[in-house]
Amino acid sequence: MKADIAFGQYYEGNSFLHKLDPRWKILFVIFYIVVIFLAKNVFAFALLILSAVFLILISQIRLRTILRGLRPLIFIISFTALINIFWLKGETLLIDWWIFHIYLEGLINALLIVVRVVILVVGTSILLTYTTTPIALTDGLERLLSPLAKIHLPVHEFSMMMTIALRFIPTLVEETEKIMNAQKARGADFSTGSLVHRAKALIPILIPLFISAFRRAEELATAMECRCYTGGEGRTRMNVLHSGWRDLAALLALCALCAGVILLNIFASGYTLAL
Amino acid sequence: MSVIINAEHISYSYPADEAERPVEALRDVSFSVAEGEFVAILGHNGCGKSTLAKILCMILQPGEGTLSIDGKDMTADDITEEDINQGRRKVGMVFQNPDNQLVATIVEEDVAFGPENLGYPPEKIRRRVDWALETVGMTKYARHATHRLSGGQKQRVAIAGAIAMHRKCIIFDESTAMLDPHGRKEVMDTITRLNREEGITVIHITHYMNEATMADRVLVMQKGGIIMEGKPAEVFSRTEELWAAGLDVPQTTELLWHVRRAGYDVALDIFDPEKCAAEIARALKGTAHGRDNT
Amino acid sequence: MAEITLENVTYIYGKGAPYEMRALDDVSLTFRSGEVTGLIGHTGSGKSTLVQMLNGLLRPDSGKVLLDGKDIWEDPKKIQQIRFQVGLVMQYPEYQLFDETVEADISFGPKNMGLAPEKIKEAVARAAQFAGLAPELLKKSPFDLSGGQKRRAALAGIMAMEPAVLVLDEPAAGLDPGGRREILGRIREYQRESGANVIIVSHSMEDMALYCDRVLVMENGRLVMSGTPAQVFSQADALIAVGLDVPQITRVARALQDVGVDIGLDIYTVKFAAQRLLSGREAHEG
Numbered sequence: 001m002k003a004d005i006a007f008g009q010y011y012e013g014n015s016f017l018h019k020l021d022p023r024w025k026i027l028f029v030i031f032y033i034v035v036i037f038l039a040k041n042v043f044a045f046a047l048l049i050l051s052a053v054f055l056i057l058i059s060q061i062r063l064r065t066i067l068r069g070l071r072p073l074i075f076i077i078s079f080t081a082l083i084n085i086f087w088l089k090g091e092t093l094l095i096d097w098w099i100f101h102i103y104l105e106g107l108i109n110a111l112l113i114v115v116r117v118v119i120l121v122v123g124t125s126i127l128l129t130y131t132t133t134p135i136a137l138t139d140g141l142e143r144l145l146s147p148l149a150k151i152h153l154p155v156h157e158f159s160m161m162m163t164i165a166l167r168f169i170p171t172l173v174e175e176t177e178k179i180m181n182a183q184k185a186r187g188a189d190f191s192t193g194s195l196v197h198r199a200k201a202l203i204p205i206l207i208p209l210f211i212s213a214f215r216r217a218e219e220l221a222t223a224m225e226c227r228c229y230t231g232g233e234g235r236t237r238m239n240v241l242h243s244g245w246r247d248l249a250a251l252l253a254l255c256a257l258c259a260g261v262i263l264l265n266i267f268a269s270g271y272t273l274a275l
Numbered sequence: 276m277s278v279i280i281n282a283e284h285i286s287y288s289y290p291a292d293e294a295e296r297p298v299e300a301l302r303d304v305s306f307s308v309a310e311g312e313f314v315a316i317l318g319h320n321g322c323g324k325s326t327l328a329k330i331l332c333m334i335l336q337p338g339e340g341t342l343s344i345d346g347k348d349m350t351a352d353d354i355t356e357e358d359i360n361q362g363r364r365k366v367g368m369v370f371q372n373p374d375n376q377l378v379a380t381i382v383e384e385d386v387a388f389g390p391e392n393l394g395y396p397p398e399k400i401r402r403r404v405d406w407a408l409e410t411v412g413m414t415k416y417a418r419h420a421t422h423r424l425s426g427g428q429k430q431r432v433a434i435a436g437a438i439a440m441h442r443k444c445i446i447f448d449e450s451t452a453m454l455d456p457h458g459r460k461e462v463m464d465t466i467t468r469l470n471r472e473e474g475i476t477v478i479h480i481t482h483y484m485n486e487a488t489m490a491d492r493v494l495v496m497q498k499g500g501i502i503m504e505g506k507p508a509e510v511f512s513r514t515e516e517l518w519a520a521g522l523d524v525p526q527t528t529e530l531l532w533h534v535r536r537a538g539y540d541v542a543l544d545i546f547d548p549e550k551c552a553a554e555i556a557r558a559l560k561g562t563a564h565g566r567d568n569t
Numbered sequence: 570m571a572e573i574t575l576e577n578v579t580y581i582y583g584k585g586a587p588y589e590m591r592a593l594d595d596v597s598l599t600f601r602s603g604e605v606t607g608l609i610g611h612t613g614s615g616k617s618t619l620v621q622m623l624n625g626l627l628r629p630d631s632g633k634v635l636l637d638g639k640d641i642w643e644d645p646k647k648i649q650q651i652r653f654q655v656g657l658v659m660q661y662p663e664y665q666l667f668d669e670t671v672e673a674d675i676s677f678g679p680k681n682m683g684l685a686p687e688k689i690k691e692a693v694a695r696a697a698q699f700a701g702l703a704p705e706l707l708k709k710s711p712f713d714l715s716g717g718q719k720r721r722a723a724l725a726g727i728m729a730m731e732p733a734v735l736v737l738d739e740p741a742a743g744l745d746p747g748g749r750r751e752i753l754g755r756i757r758e759y760q761r762e763s764g765a766n767v768i769i770v771s772h773s774m775e776d777m778a779l780y781c782d783r784v785l786v787m788e789n790g791r792l793v794m795s796g797t798p799a800q801v802f803s804q805a806d807a808l809i810a811v812g813l814d815v816p817q818i819t820r821v822a823r824a825l826q827d828v829g830v831d832i833g834l835d836i837y838t839v840k841f842a843a844q845r846l847l848s849g850r851e852a853h854e855g
Contacts, residue, residue, distance in 0.1 A: 133381075164378065167378060170422040178664070182664070185658075186678040188677075204677065207667040211712065220375050227440070228389060238387035239384070320745045321716075453743055456772050457812070482746060521746065521747040525817065533839070537843075552825040552827070555846070556829065556830050559846075
């Protein structure tokens with residue numbers, strides 16, 4: 001009933017992945033992406049698929065949830081797959097009818113690319129968004145980037161901005177809904193008419209929304225000042241991030257995966273990705 | 276008992292906005308609050324009570340007059356940012372809109388915000404946060420999302436955030452105005468408990484009369500000045516003056532006022548329905564000798 | 570005449586989700602024309618959902634909402650027309666103000682109705698008068714008004730559509746006693762002048778007692794009590810059982826009965842209590 005928007009889509013849980021240090025998780029995701037792009041042949045991809053299945057299993061997140069996360073990508077996935085199927089030329093001609101020439105290589109290439117995209121999305125969302133709260137992510141990012149503060153990059157300010165944005169998004173979504181209802185009650189119509197008409201119809205929503213957002217910002221600034229906020233300097237945090245054996249284990253597992261993919265690329269012979 | 280807040284002859288005008296003249300919000304306001312006291316400030320909208328709150332929190336600088344916090348003159352010429360921060364560590368504020376004062380998405384992280392700003396070590400912050408949440412009765416919501424709480428719960432989190440810094444005095448700027456009766460009761464119970472059990476000085480700005488009856492002392496403001504001051508009983512006895520200032524009196528007082536006007540000798544400063552009924556019964560039964568012409 | 574009837578209305582939030590909630594559960598009731606009806610209940614009792622049913626912001630999952638006997642969802646495309654007949658003033662309506670001048674803002678509704686310019690002008694002037702906005706305020710920006718004035722400007726924005734049914738969700742929330750009396754008095758007066766069907770949602774028992782002809786009490790998505798303020802508030806125990814309060818004066822009346830001064834339990838305003846308490850005695854003595 002309350003506006004609960006899918007920002008990050010965190011799923012409460014207590015798994016191995018939930019307990020990883022967010023700083024490491026961010027690094028792991030980068031590492032995992034690199035490994036995914038390293039994979040070149042069918043065997044390396046098979047290993048990647050295994051790793052993704054393993055991730056799904058230990059995350060304790062329901063398969064249905066994960067598949068639902070892929071739904072918005074169906075179009076882009078099918079598009080790349082079709083391009084590969086119809087445009088890639090190879091040696092084994094499977095279908096040759098009218099203007100369609102489909103080769104086995106094209107088919108396999110399409111399949112591998114689909115697998116790559118799916119693993120990319122599933123892997124990163126499980127590692128990051130599904131098992132890490134947005135606030136932990138912001139926190140991890142701030143601390144990872146903290147060395148940059150020494151060269152006067154506003155790392156703290158950036159992370160404070162993220163925190164406040166996360167805090168106020170649900171509030172503003174709810175507010176938008178209220179204002180829309182209020183204007184609808186005065187006969188506003190947002191769904192019919194020309195594009196210009198519809199854009200104009202947004203004015204009675206946007207103006208009150210902006211005014212309210214500014215008022216909120218002002219009040220929040222006052223409240224923060226009253227709570228002795230003077231910027232990042234001299235500020236400590238209640239939750240200290242601890243890395244432990246889990247992070248080490250995860251790192252080792254990733255290294256093993258990376259090594260496995262490289263070895264399979266070199267020694268196993270099979271269909272190799274063309275793109 | 277030592278004085279925590281002392282205001283002398285404070286005036287404030289909002290700067291002129293374009294063609295209009297400066298707006299006078301406070302005129303020659305003087306009062307002091309002792310440590311451990313519960314003071315209610317009453318007044319209708321636009322009487323200057325919110326401006327006063329902002330001055331007490333050092334968000335606004337008074338145009339004239341002096342304000343001392345815990346013996347330190349905050350309006351002196353040589354006051355530094357650091358002094359003001361020291362003052363804010365002693366006096367905190369809880370605002371009207373519960374949505375606009377919470378900074379973090381998770382309850383305990385929000386309560387930790389103040390102590391984090393003071394640069395305490397993590398274990399100390401953790402202790403303070405646990406204590407503060409316990410004190411306002413929100414321990415079991417520590418890991419909940421702030422935007423999912425009810426209005427009263429949000430205000431209790433805001434209160435926890437204010438006391439987590441171990442402040443001596445908390446100012447409530449109409450903190451109950453946007454709540455439903457249930458939320459209002461939650462917050463009032465918390466405020467009285469802070470005052471009675473933790474010894475925290477409370478300045479409660481409100482326009483709900485029954486909330487003011489819980490205070491040790493009531494200040495009534497009108498047109499930027501203090502027009503009445505005293506114990507709730509004393510202030511509410513001056514029923515006509517309160518009506519003239521655009522305020523209400525508790526319904527018990529209003530009824531007693533009618534009874535008195537009809538010629539019975541009754542007190543006006545009774546806020547409890549049972550006691551009010553007893554007083555009326557006493558007066559009515561003693562009609563023969565109870566009449567005088569007030 | 571404009572009568573709104575709910576027939577076995579049920580509404581469920583988040584249908585199918587784990588947090589599914591039955592906000593309205595088989596509610597049947599009628600809001601009669603020519604009355605001010607008060608709708609009370611604590612937060613989450615379903616009263617705000619009910620209010621959004623009345624002008625078609627929400628559509629019942631089952632059951633019917635009838636305006637003068639006609640189902641408002643008969644033709645969903647015409648739901649906008651219903652919103653002109655059932656004016657809804659939402660909570661804190663001053664947050665909906667957006668136009669350059671108060672006048673332009675108030676005319677937003679009438680314009681959407683497609684009224685002719687001179688008709689709009691008339692409607693705005695009338696609404697401003699009902700809401701107690703001085704003519705010189707109309708040329709100002711709505712953002713330069715005081716809190717109470719903003720609230721009344723927003724109220725005028727709905728009144729200008731001259732709805733046969735006026736629904737107000739917590740019209741006095743956050744206002745000081747003077748502001749409360751002003752806005753509730755204006756609404757009462759509007760009802761008397763226009764004969765509209767007025768529905769007020771509020772938490773304040775005191776306000777309900779003073780300004781309503783009939784009071785409905787909601788709890789857990791159901792209607793649990795209805796009647797005149799005297800009838801409803803005399804059942805103090807039942808009200809307290811559903812987490813509501815009675816006006817302080819009603820408690821005094823009960824306490825008076827306990828100490829042997831019986832002025833009846835159907836007391837809900839101070840004036841009424843004083844009258845019952847004193848009139849007999851003056852007569853007796855004088």
